[in-house]
Amino acid sequence: MKEITYVVDNPMGVHARPAALLAQLCVGLKSAVRLECNGKTAAGNNVLEILALGAKKGDTLHVTAEGDDEEAAIAQVNELLHGEFAEKEAPEVLKIAFFGTKDYDRVFFSELAKEKGPGTYNSEIKYFTTRLTPETAPLAKGYDAVCIFVNDEAPRQVVETLAEGGVKLILLRCAGFNNVDLQAAKECGIKVARVPAYSPYAVAEHAMAIMQEANRRLGRAYNKVRDNNFALSGLLGVDLHNKVCGVMGTGKIGQCFARIAKGYGMTVIGWDAFPNKKLEEEGLLTYVTEDELLEKADLISLHMPLIMGEGGTYHKIDKDAIAKMKDDVMLVNSARGPLIDTEALIAALKDGKFHAVALDVYEGEDANVYTDRSDERLHSSITARLTMFPNLVLTSHQAFFTREALQAIAVVTMENARNFNEGNDLGNAEVKAK
Structure with a gap:
C-alpha cells in the first residue's frame, strides 16, 4: 500500500471540480484509492463521497492506494492534488438550459455546478423535464448553452431557434451526435461538444x-x-x-x-x-x-x-x-x-x-x-x-446506466462547458460538420 498526505490550500476547500477530476482519475486505476479527512472516509472513484468529506482549506487529506498499480496510482493522484486542486481565476458564469432532466441527472450535475468562483465549473443550470424539440426550443432563450441527450431533437429548425435565443454551445451528455444538424450549427456559430467515452x-x-x-x-x-x-x-x-x-x-x-x-x-x-x-x-x-x-x-x-x-x-x-x-x-x-x-x-x-x-x-x-x-x-x-x-x-436504452458512467458523463460534460467558457480548445469532444 502507498500513501500520501495533502494539506488543502484552496480557499474553497475540496470543491466539485477537483473532486470530479479525482474521481474520474481513480475510476481508471486498478488500485483501490481511499481518502480520509477528519474521521470520514471516501472511495477515490466516487465524487459524491469525496464531496461528503467536506474538506476545507487547512484540512489534511490522507490518501492511500492499494493494488497492482499502487505506485503509479499514488503518483498520479499526487500530481492532480498539486495541480487542479489549486485556486484559479473564474470567467463569467455560463448559463445552461438542461433538457430531458431525470432525477439521476440532478444527483451529479447539481453537485458539480453548485459552486461559483475560482476553479469551479462556474455554471448555472436550469433544469427542464421536457425534451428539446421544435416546440420547446424557445425555452433556451437567454441561455449560453443547452445540454441534451440521445432522444432530444436538434434539427436545423431547432438549431436556428437556439441561435436566435443566444445559445452558443450544444452540450451532448452522450457519445452520439446524430440528433444534431452539425451543418446548421456551424452556420449559426454554435459549437457542439459530446462525451466521447464514459464507460x-x-x-x-x-x-x-x-x-x-x-x-x-x-x-x-x-x-x-x-x-x-x-x-x-x-x-x-x-x-x-x-x-x-x-x-x-x-x-x-x-x-x-x-x-x-x-x-x-x-x-x-x-x-x-x-x-x-x-x-x-x-x-x-x-x-x-x-x-x-x-x-x-x-x-x-x-x-x-x-x-x-x-x-x-x-x-x-x-x-x-x-x-x-x-x-x-x-x-x-x-x-x-x-x-x-x-x-x-x-x-x-x-x-x-x-x-x-x-x-x-x-x-x-x-x-x-x-x-x-x-x-x-x-x-x-x-x-x-x-x-x-x-x-x-x-431494454430501454439503459446500457450506459451505471454509477461510473453517470459520473463520467457529468464530469466530461461540465469539463466541456468549462473549456468553452474559458475559451479553451474542446479537443476530441468537439464535433463538426464535414
Missing part, C-alpha cells in the same frame, strides 16, 4: 447480459418459476464457448465486448471502417470483410456510430444483410436503433431466422425512452410488435 464497460457488459438473457430465455424462465412451473420447455439455449463472435465497430465499446466474448471462449472476428491493427497484433480479434462477418458469426454485436447518408451505417443490418447471416444467429444492438431496419428484423423473426435477438436500442424508440407509459395500451406500436417474440429481449 465502455457499462455498455459492453449490458450488451452481453441481455444477449445471454435472450439466449438462455431467462426472463421467460423467471416468469415460469413465479407461476410454479418448473418445466424446461421453451428455455433451450446454446453454448457460447467455441462459437464465433462478430463485432461490428471496434472502438472502445466494441473492444470491451470482444474481450468479454473472448472470456467466454469465443473466436472473435471484427469489421470496422477503420480497422485497428493493434487489436489483431494482440490476438484479440481477426478483421474480416463485412460479408464474411455476417456469414461466419454465430453472434453479432453492433457497436458502430449512426452515420446517415451514402456510405453511412443507417440500416446497416437490412434485409440483404440478414439473408447473409447463419440460421439461428444471435444479434445484439446496444449502439443506435436505426442501425437495424426494424421491418426487416421483424420479418426475419417471423421466419425463424434468429435464435436470439437482444436490443437495448431500436428504431422508433424516441417516444418511449425514459418515459413511463405503463398506463397506455401498446396498440400497434413498435414495442408491441417486437415483444411478441419469445426469443427477443428489449
